[in-house]
Amino acid sequence: xxxxxxxxxxxxxxxxxxxxxxxxxxxxxxxxxxxxxxxxxxxxxxxxxxxxxxxxxxxxxxxxxxxxxxxxxxxxxxxxxxxxxxxxxxxxxxxxxxxxxxxxxxxxxxxxxxxxxxxxxxxxxxxxxxxxxxxxxxxxxxxxxxxxxxxxxxxxxxxxxxxxxxxxxxxxxxxxxxxxxxxxxxxxxxxxxxxxxxxxxxxxxxx
Numbered sequence: 001x002x003x004x005x006x007x008x009x010x011x012x013x014x015x016x017x018x019x020x021x022x023x024x025x026x027x028x029x030x031x032x033x034x035x036x037x038x039x040x041x042x043x044x045x046x047x048x049x050x051x052x053x054x055x056x057x058x059x060x061x062x063x064x065x066x067x068x069x070x071x072x073x074x075x076x077x078x079x080x081x082x083x084x085x086x087x088x089x090x091x092x093x094x095x096x097x098x099x100x101x102x103x104x105x106x107x108x109x110x111x112x113x114x115x116x117x118x119x120x121x122x123x124x125x126x127x128x129x130x131x132x133x134x135x136x137x138x139x140x141x142x143x144x145x146x147x148x149x150x151x152x153x154x155x156x157x158x159x160x161x162x163x164x165x166x167x168x169x170x171x172x173x174x175x176x177x178x179x180x181x182x183x184x185x186x187x188x189x190x191x192x193x194x195x196x197x198x199x200x201x202x203x204x205x206x207x
Contacts, residue, residue: 096153097182104149104179111162111178115142118187119154119161125170132161133193139172146177154180158187 105111117134124131128143130151144151144161160181168174189197 097157097185099182099185102179102181103153104146104177106179108162108179111164113165113175114160114162115173115175116160116183117142117158118189118193119144119151119157119159120193121152121155123171127168127171127174130155132159133190135190137192138196142173142175143168143171144175144177148178149180151177151180154182156186157182158184 102108115132115134117132117140119130119132121130123129123143123145128145130144132142132144134140134142142161144163146163160183161175161177162179163175163177166174166176
């Protein structure tokens with residue numbers, strides 16, 4: 001029995017020895033590199049270099065375009081078109097009003113009220129967007145509003161307006177204009193209206 005136990009102990013010692021020798025001879029496993037942590041500094045550096053490069057490209061592009069435009073490298077037809085469009089926009093208000101032309105509703109028979117005078121911007125007490133000044137003083141002023149025609153086109157012109165009178169709180173005469181006929185461009189104001197405007201300008205300048 002002692003021989004049997006001794007044999008088992010010898011066998012176990014041999015197994016432990018063989019296992020240790022196998023572990024020593026086995027190739028050591030290489031740990032994979034963390035590509036994520038190593039690549040982050042490279043990506044950050046690349047982005048930091050790209051932003052200034054893009055800004056420089058934008059600045060150079062704008063500068064080159066301006067240089068070509070001022071030096072005549074861009075066809076003159078483009079410049080002429082821009083100038084014509086600018087001049088057209090400036091003169092649009094002046095060209096809109098023509099003497100003898102009727103604006104708004106073509107049927108004047110539907111309007112029972114009419115007034116003639118120089119059309120100016122501004123109402124009174126929140127009533128009306130424009131007004132017509134006439135001879136006889138401020139009491140003869142007609143205050144106007146309209147959803148049919150753009151009264152801004154007729155400012156400072158003598159016109160004949162037709163429409164419907166509405167009850168007002170502040171305005172002595174408030175008319176909803178449906179038709180405008182131009183009688184005179186850049187007409188002269190009545191004397192009382194000139195003095196009133198001069199007085200308003202003086203007060204507005206603080207004198």
